[in-house]
Amino acid sequence: MENKKAKELIEKYNNGTATEQERALLNSWYNDRSNTMDNELPEPDYDHWNRKIASQLPGKSKKTFSWIKYSAAAAILIITGAGLFFYKQSGHKPNEVTASATASITPGKRSATLTLANGKKIRLSEANNGSLAEEMGVSISKTKDGELVYEVEDSNVQSNQTNTLSTAKGETYQVRLPDGSLVWLNAESSLIYPASFNKNSVRRIELTGEGYFEIAKDKKRPFVVKTSLQEVTVLGTHFNIHAYPEEKANFTTLLEGSVKVADGKDQKILVPDQQSATTGNGLSIKTVEAEDVIAWKNGLFIFNDESLESVMREISRWYDIEVVYRNVDRNKLFFGGISRYDSISKILKKLELTGGVHFKIEGRRIIVSK
Secondary structure, X not given: OOHHHHHHHHHHHHHOOOOHHHXXXXXXXXXXXXXXXXXXXXXXXXXXXHHHHHHXXXXXXXOOOOHHHHHHOOOEEEEEOOOEEEEOOOOOOOOOOOOHXXXXXXXXXXXXXXXXXXXXXXXXXXXXXXXXXXXXXXXXXXXXXXXXXXXXXXXXXXXXXXXXXXXXXXXXXXXXXXXXXXXXXXXXXXXXXXXXXXXXXXXXXEEEEEEEEEOOOOXXXXXXXXXXXXXXXXXXXXXXXXXXXXXXXXXXXEEEOOEEEEOOOOEEEEOOOEEEEEOOOOEEEEEOOHHHHOHHHHOEEXXXXXXXXXXXXXXXXXXXXXXXXXXXXXXOEEEEEXXXXXXXXXXXXXXXXXXXXXXXXXXXXXXXXX
């Protein structure tokens, strides 16, 4: 594909007007180009990205962004959600992250463990499609698309029994709850929920880790998601919650509708493209690119002004690896995006190209150094 055509498709992708066929063509072009011209990516429109990045940086005005500063700080820029990186090289030759060194490290997969109220555990990646169990008037099944589905067969049954859906590192899964709400679980996460919401005045569940929610509307019964530091209350909307135990805060990001976030001391209402952060010592709100926050659900890593440590936490959860830091700045900032289904060698190579960071593979351990 000619560069002119590629540029047109990139513009359409950014404007949200690209068709599915055009998206596929753009992805195919990028993959072919990545395989043959890894170090010859086209120059980005720096004026455009100056404005875009500057407008998104917290505490920054919309004046021209300093490329000199972030060239030295090893910034990566994303140009499309398809995972196309642009970068400014710093004149060094990065370590070679070979495919053979990472052959045993594969991307995550669609899998999870379902724990029923009676304690029975079902490995969903190993279970056959179709009916899995029946509990108190509720049928539980697995679809051919790998979705866990709850269907209420007896609307008069009331039960306080709960099920738990949990993902390990390198796993993700989707569940349709008894009320029709959809939940996507990211890696190393768990969801505790009733087998049936019948007769419950509040639809209440508990989350650890990260989940994206599309809640079925029910004005009479609010939906509440409890995490370690907060409760999020909705009637029917789309939002993401990031609440890993090792993180300093719980983050709630709203895509549409409205949600109420409460931490026991304070509560706030979010509007679309707002994100709350709950630390246990307060609740704050900022504006974000909500679609970037849920990139994980769509098979992408997207990093917007994220530290090296934050980037590697995400990579560690998805590829099920251990990360060790040696004499490196963990606060180094990154911008960029890449498919979560690319080989880890390709991801690490892209990170190395930014300068100032190197990776060494030892089994399932990645050593990060200058």
